[in-house]
Amino acid sequence: xxxxxxxxxxxxxxxxxxxxxxxxxxxxxxxxxxxxxxxxxxxxxxxxxxxxxxxxxxxxxxxxxxxxxxxxxxxxxxxxxxxxxxxxxxxxxxxxxxxxxxxxxxxxxxxxxxxxxxxxxxxxxxxxxxxxxxxxxxxxxxxxxxxxxxxxxxxxxxxxxxxxxxxxxxxxxxxxxxxxxxxxxxxxxxxxxxxxxxxxxxxxxxxxxxxxxxxxxxxxxxxxxxxxxxxxxxxxxxxxxxxxxxxxxxxxxxxxxxxxxxxxxxxxxxxxxxxxxxxxxxxxxxxxxxxxxxxxxxxxxxxxxxx
Amino acid sequence: xxxxxxxxxxxxxxxxxxxxxxxxxxxxxxxxxxxxxxxxxxxxxxxxxxxxxxxxxxxxxxxxxxxxxxxxxxxxxxxxxxxxxxxxxxxxxxxxxxxxxxxxxxxxxxxxxxxxxxxxxxxxxxxxxxxxxxxxxxxxxxxxxxxxxxxxxxxxxxxxxxxxxxxxxxxxxxxxxxxxxxxxxxxxxxxxxxxxxxxxxxxxxxxxxxxxxxxxxxxxxxxxxxxxxxxxxxxxxxxxxxxxxxxxx
Amino acid sequence: xxxxxxxxxxxxxxxxxxxxxxxxxxxxxxxxxxxxxxxxxxxxxxxxxxxxxxxxxxxxxxxxxxxxxxxxxxxxxxxxxxxxxxxxxxxxxxxxxxxxxxxxxxxxxxxxxxxxxxxxxxxxxxxxxxxxxxxxxxxxxxxxxxxxxxxxxxxxxxxxxxxxxxxxxxxxxxxxxxxxxxxxxxxxxxxxxxxxxxxxxxxxxxxxxxxxxxxxxxxxxxxxxxxxxxxxxxxxxxxxxxxxxxxxxxxxxxxxxxxxxxxxxxxxxxxxxxxxxxxxxxxxxxxxxxxxxxxxxxxxxxxxxxxxxxxxxxxxxxxxxxxxxxxxxxxxxxxxxxxxxxxxxxxxxxxxxxxxxxxxxxxx
Numbered sequence: 045x046x047x048x049x050x051x052x053x054x055x056x057x058x059x060x061x062x063x064x065x066x067x068x069x070x071x072x073x074x075x076x077x078x079x080x081x082x083x084x085x086x087x088x089x090x091x092x093x094x095x096x097x098x099x100x101x102x103x104x105x106x107x108x109x110x111x112x113x114x115x116x117x118x119x120x121x122x123x124x125x126x127x128x129x130x131x132x133x134x135x136x137x138x139x140x141x142x143x144x145x146x147x148x149x150x151x152x153x154x155x156x157x158x159x160x161x162x163x164x165x166x167x168x169x170x171x172x173x174x175x176x177x178x179x180x181x182x183x184x185x186x187x188x189x190x191x192x193x194x195x196x197x198x199x200x201x202x203x204x205x206x207x208x209x210x211x212x213x214x215x216x217x218x219x220x221x222x223x224x225x226x227x228x229x230x231x232x233x234x235x236x237x238x239x240x241x242x243x244x245x246x247x248x249x250x251x252x253x254x255x256x257x258x259x260x261x262x263x264x265x266x267x268x269x270x271x272x273x274x275x276x277x278x279x280x281x282x283x284x285x286x287x288x289x290x291x292x293x294x295x296x297x298x299x300x301x302x303x304x305x306x307x308x309x310x311x312x313x314x315x316x317x318x319x320x321x322x323x324x325x326x327x328x329x330x331x332x333x334x335x336x337x338x339x340x341x342x343x344x345x346x347x348x349x350x351x
Numbered sequence: 352x353x354x355x356x357x358x359x360x361x362x363x364x365x366x367x368x369x370x371x372x373x374x375x376x377x378x379x380x381x382x383x384x385x386x387x388x389x390x391x392x393x394x395x396x397x398x399x400x401x402x403x404x405x406x407x408x409x410x411x412x413x414x415x416x417x418x419x420x421x422x423x424x425x426x427x428x429x430x431x432x433x434x435x436x437x438x439x440x441x442x443x444x445x446x447x448x449x450x451x452x453x454x455x456x457x458x459x460x461x462x463x464x465x466x467x468x469x470x471x472x473x474x475x476x477x478x479x480x481x482x483x484x485x486x487x488x489x490x491x492x493x494x495x496x497x498x499x500x501x502x503x504x505x506x507x508x509x510x511x512x513x514x515x516x517x518x519x520x521x522x523x524x525x526x527x528x529x530x531x532x533x534x535x536x537x538x539x540x541x542x543x544x545x546x547x548x549x550x551x552x553x554x555x556x557x558x559x560x561x562x563x564x565x566x567x568x569x570x571x572x573x574x575x576x577x578x579x580x581x582x583x584x585x586x587x588x589x590x591x592x593x594x595x596x597x598x599x600x
Numbered sequence: 601x602x603x604x605x606x607x608x609x610x611x612x613x614x615x616x617x618x619x620x621x622x623x624x625x626x627x628x629x630x631x632x633x634x635x636x637x638x639x640x641x642x643x644x645x646x647x648x649x650x651x652x653x654x655x656x657x658x659x660x661x662x663x664x665x666x667x668x669x670x671x672x673x674x675x676x677x678x679x680x681x682x683x684x685x686x687x688x689x690x691x692x693x694x695x696x697x698x699x700x701x702x703x704x705x706x707x708x709x710x711x712x713x714x715x716x717x718x719x720x721x722x723x724x725x726x727x728x729x730x731x732x733x734x735x736x737x738x739x740x741x742x743x744x745x746x747x748x749x750x751x752x753x754x755x756x757x758x759x760x761x762x763x764x765x766x767x768x769x770x771x772x773x774x775x776x777x778x779x780x781x782x783x784x785x786x787x788x789x790x791x792x793x794x795x796x797x798x799x800x801x802x803x804x805x806x807x808x809x810x811x812x813x814x815x816x817x818x819x820x821x822x823x824x825x826x827x828x829x830x831x832x833x834x835x836x837x838x839x840x841x842x843x844x845x846x847x848x849x850x851x852x853x854x855x856x857x858x859x860x861x862x863x864x865x866x867x868x869x870x871x872x873x874x875x876x877x878x879x880x881x882x883x884x885x886x887x888x889x890x891x892x893x894x895x896x897x898x899x900x901x902x903x904x905x906x907x908x909x910x911x912x913x914x915x916x917x918x919x920x921x922x923x924x925x926x927x928x929x930x931x932x933x934x935x936x937x938x939x940x941x942x943x944x945x946x947x948x949x950x951x952x953x954x955x956x957x958x959x960x961x962x963x964x
Contacts, residue, residue: 083521085492096805098962117961118807126805130798136614137607148603149806181393192802208518210392211549211585212592236519237548239585251521280554281533298526300553300583301572343522 049074049199049230050095054104057090057253064090065101066253072232072246077225079244080234081338087253088234089129092203095232096126109198109230122150125197125229127188129204135177139168139187142176143194150195160227161190164220182213189220193229200224202233206240218243238339249342256345261338268336268344270306273317274299276330286324290317297343302330304340356383357416358510358541359404364413366399373399374410375564381510386532386542388552391561392592397545400561401512404543406430418509431459434503434540437514441499444488448474451487451502459506466505473501493524497531504535511535513544517551529554549585558584560591567591604808604816611790612820618786626778626828630771630835644728645691647673649682652701652711660713663739664695669731686718693717693728713754729756771836772924773895775829776917779855780862780891783825785883787817787866792879795870810959818863825859826852845931851924857944858920864951865916871958891917919943 051071057064065087072078080088093099095108097117106113111120133142143165147154158165164186171179176187185205192200202221206214218240221231233244241247242261249256249264257264277283280298287296287305295306305317314331321328336344359381366374373396381387391397402408404417406426415422418432442451449470456466474480477497487495496516504511513532517525529551536542544555552558552572559569568575568591572584581587612618646664650657665672673691676682682694698704698711705711715732717725736754794800803813830852836842844851869886873879894901894908895917901909912918919940926932934941 083492083524084519086521093801096801098801098804100962121805122807124805126802128798128801130801132798132802134607134611134799135797137610141607141610145603145607146802146806149803149808151807204519208393208515208547210395210547210592211588212392214547215589238522281530281537284530297523298529298554300550339522346521346523 047073048107049076050078050106050108050232052095052104052106055091055094055101055106056103057087057094057099057101064253065094067104068253068255070248070255070258072230075225075228075230076245077221077243078230078232079241079247080232080250081236081238081241081247081342082234082250083236086250088250089203090253091250092126092201092232092234096124096201097121122195123198125192125195125200127192127200127202127205129207129234131184131188133176133184133188133191136175138173138175139179140172142187142191146191147194152195154194157194157196160196160224161193163223164193165190181209182216185209185213185217186220189217193224197229200229200231202231204234204236206235206237214240238337238342241338247338249338249345251342251346251349254349256342256349264341265336265338268341270295270336270344271309271312272334272336272340273305273307273312273314273331274302274334275305275317275321275328276302277321277326277328279326283321283326283328286321286326287317289324290320293317295344295347297340299339304334306340306344357381358383358385358418359387359543360414360416361404362414364400364403364415365411366396366403366408367411372564374403377413377561377566379559379566379569381541381543382556383509383541384536384539385556386536386544386554388555388558389543389545389561390552390558390588391545395561395592396564397561398514401514401543401545405433405435405512432509434506434508434511435514436499436503436511436516438516438518442487442495442502445486447484447486448479448490448498449483451498452505455502456505461506469505473505477501493520493527496520496524497528500528500531500535504540507538508540510541510543513542515545515547517546517548525551549583549588552584552588560588562592601812601816604812605819608790608817608820612786612824621786622782622824622828623831626782626832627835629774629778630832631839644670644693644724645673646670646693646695646728646732647676647682647685647691649676649678649694649696651677651699652697654700654702656702656705657697660697660736660739661695663735664732667731667735670728682716686716691718692724693732695732710753715754715756717756771832771842772921772928774836775832775855775924776858776895776921777888777891778832779825779829779859780865780887780917781883782828783821783859783862784866784869784887785880787821787863788869788873788879788883789876791817791867791870792873792876796875804961810956810961814867814955814959818860818867821863821866822856822859825863826856829855829859842928844928846927846933850934851927854920854923854927854941854944857941857948858916861916861944861948861951864948864955867955868951868958871955871960890915894918895921916944916947 048071053069055065055068068091080091082088090099094101095106095113097113097120100114108120109123113120134145137145143154168179168183168186168190171183176184179187189205206217209217214237221233222243225231244261246258246260247264248258275283275287280303283303284296284298287293287303292307292311293305295304297304314333318328318331357380361380362378364374364377365372377400389397389400399408403410403415403422406417406422406429410422417429420428420432422429443454446454452470452473453466456469461469470483471480474483477494479494482490482494487498490498500513500516517528520528525548532542532544532554546552555572557569557571558575559566561567568587570578575587576583579587579590581590612622648661650661664670674685676685676694682696685691685694694716696714696716698713701711713736715729717729733754794803833844833851837844865887866883869882870879873882894912894915896912901912901918904912923937923940926937
């Protein structure tokens with residue numbers, strides 16, 4: 045097997061006239077956590093379905109775990125673990141029955157592979173007799189992950205596992221993924237949450253079926269092309285409209301209690317921005333230079349793409 | 352009632368399902384024209400509370416007034432004065448933009464002319480007047496969410512309830528959406544919003560955090576961060592919600 | 601495979617709706633149809649034409665009206681009166697005795713009795729005639745034991761629907777409809793449900809082959825439908841006295857064949873529907889209506905317009921009704937309906953092949 049667990053070239057997919065995927069090229073290394081980060085409708089689910097042999101691409105090819113997703117789909121299905129975006133358990137079966145069923149269809153031995161899911165499953169084991177439909181969101185997710193792992197897959201494909209899940213459960217889920225990575229399982233995960241990017245080894249930012257950039261999160265944020273300031277005042281809306289009036293400031297976006305303003309390097313200082321705003325009658329409580337985050341990068345790349 | 356005026360006033364709101372207490376003596380007020388963030392882990396009881404406040408579910412006990420009306424006896428009056436939008440249900444996908452406006456306007460008894468006027472205004476503000484006879488299903492998600500919000504406030508409700516309005520939306524659209532929320536609040540509409548994005552909690556005037564059916568914290572984001580010695584709302588939320596949850600499951 | 605079947609059983613037993621459709625509906629249907637028919641027979645007027653008016657005809661009349669099934673109607677004298685009384689709906693059956701009845705009997709001749717029934721309501725007419733026949737046969741027996749004389753065989757005339765199509769179709773028809781509906785609808789819905797819930801995605805990504813998924817889905821229903829068929833048979837036999845004149849084993853074997861056919865049809869439907877609603881609608885319109893309307897259950901095939909007759913030949917229920925009617929009522933064996941059986945087998949194979957082929961190994 046090559047050093048890549050997944051490699052794709054020239055993947056495109058159309059639904060009628062709409063292009064869901066536009067010439068995707070990327071590869072995922074063995075044992076990596078690789079994140080696809082982008083909003084709903086970016087093409088993440090389509091891509092994952094192609095990689096899991098559920099859909100055929102219109103052009104291009106893809107290999108997963110050493111198998112061609114079209115020709116070798118039967119062999120590939122034996123080594124894939126897949127958690128679709130929709131809640132994919134049988135709600136009328138109990139926790140235990142769900143696990144036994146999924147182990148059964150992969151002809152996997154629960155005892156043999158239990159070590160893999162132990163940390164996760166132990167948390168839901170006290171409710172083994174409860175029907176899956178009656179579990180809380182966080183527990184459902186743990187059960188779904190246990191079911192996807194029980195046959196010890198080589199590649200784990202997770203389509204938006206954390207969507208609609210609260211911040212605490214999300215954090216727990218990521219802790220589990222990082223433990224799984226240590227077992228040598230390659231994980232690709234789709235998420236609309238930008239803040240989950242830093243938890244991945246590498247990420248692809250994806251929008252309108254196109255990959256905007258692929259790299260480690262630190263390289264992506266490190267190559268953010270603008271100088272970034274965060275500014276705070278009492279009235280965010282007014283602050284944004286004032287900032288946008290400055291000819292050197294080309295972006296002003298809300299980020300929590302702050303507004304992030306981007307300028308070209310070497311054109312403006314924090315002091316100059318504060319003075320400019322004060323002149324316009326806007327009192328600021330903070331203006332300081334900061335490093336960009338993934339979300340800053342995403343917004344910037346999206347704007348470039350839209351132009 | 353003293354200053355400032357309240358849009359929602361809940362005192363000892365309790366909702367019990369059998370032996371399970373979904374809402375355990377919630378006491379809070381939402382001021383007129385503010386953006387009130389209603390946060391909590393999955394299963395903490397947020398949805399139950401929103402249902403009660405919208406007049407869809409009867410609380411077990413408590414004194415609750417929404418837009419000045421009693422949720423026990425005056426739900427019909429409440430429903431006329433609120434707007435509602437959720438990520439799951441928003442617009443009819445097989446109808447056009449203007450047909451959706453016409454339908455919802457009609458529900459709230461708006462006249463034909465005011466529906467037409469309002470539809471024009473709202474589409475103009477979104478910069479999509481040319482899309483008025485487009486089928487919803489063919490529009491991108493971002494535009495749909497913004498339209499859904501416009502529809503929810505077209506009858507100028509006193510309070511609008513937004514249940515995870517920005518889930519899965521791209522970062523630019525998310526910000527445009529929040530700009531719309533700010534504008535609505537400035538126009539005097541009280542906004543009651545739930546979200547899983549903690550940076551969005553910072554956009555709210557005040558935030559409540561529910562844990563295990565109770566409101567554990569309620570204050571401005573700045574005060575909450577100060578109180579829990581956290582640098583952002585995400586940490587505040589994690590500190591509060593992490594201790595809990597186990598007991599409930 | 602084993603796990604799959606267990607899982608399917610769990611789904612069925614945990615869903616109250618499935619259980620009701622599976623077991624409640626057949627019982628209710630059979631009882632409804634059965635009692636609707638038996639009730640009617642109790643309040644029926646029967647008139648008499650009796651030119652002989654001797655001790656034998658009087659005795660037969662007494663036996664008839666003492667049975668409790670018939671109410672005494674008019675005494676009529678001529679053919680024209682009979683027709684008029686039928687047209688006015690004053691009675692459902694007329695018993696016409698020969699003249700000089702007792703004398704003819706004594707002379708060793710066979711006097712005639714005519715049972716004329718209003719067959720515009722074929723079920724009732726048939727039952728009336730059967731009852732009357734039975735009563736006369738009973739009288740016959742007592743007569744022949746004492747005198748060893750000739751046997752009176754009533755001559756039966758059905759007014760308005762002489763061929764009596766549709767009669768006796770009741771039980772075969774109900775079995776057919778229920779097996780069709782329950783088997784096809786339940787399987788198609790259960791597959792569509794997996795698509796709707798997203799679990800189908802996971803099944804597809806697993807090493808399971810389409811044939812495994814299909815077989816796993818079908819097996820529980822084969823068993824349950826078979827139990828169903830047997831309980832309908834038992835019910836109709838013991839509660840309503842419907843006969844099984846032919847081989848019971850053959851009847852069960854043919855039922856099994858039809859169940860498998862209905863199930864494969866259900867799977868075929870599910871391959872073309874993406875959610876439970878579509879599956880339900882398709883089963884209803886594509887299966888229920890044709891089964892009821894085109895199979896000969898209610899409307900005799902021979903009376904249909906040619907196009908519909910032609911259409912009815914591709915309806916599996918049509919052939920199955922013929923088969924079970926032959927076994928149950930006529931008591932004939934495979935020699936008489938091997939062609940129909942072959943047709944059903946061919947249809948089954950076609951549907952299984954088509955669904956395995958159509959059953960997608962991918963999502964689109």
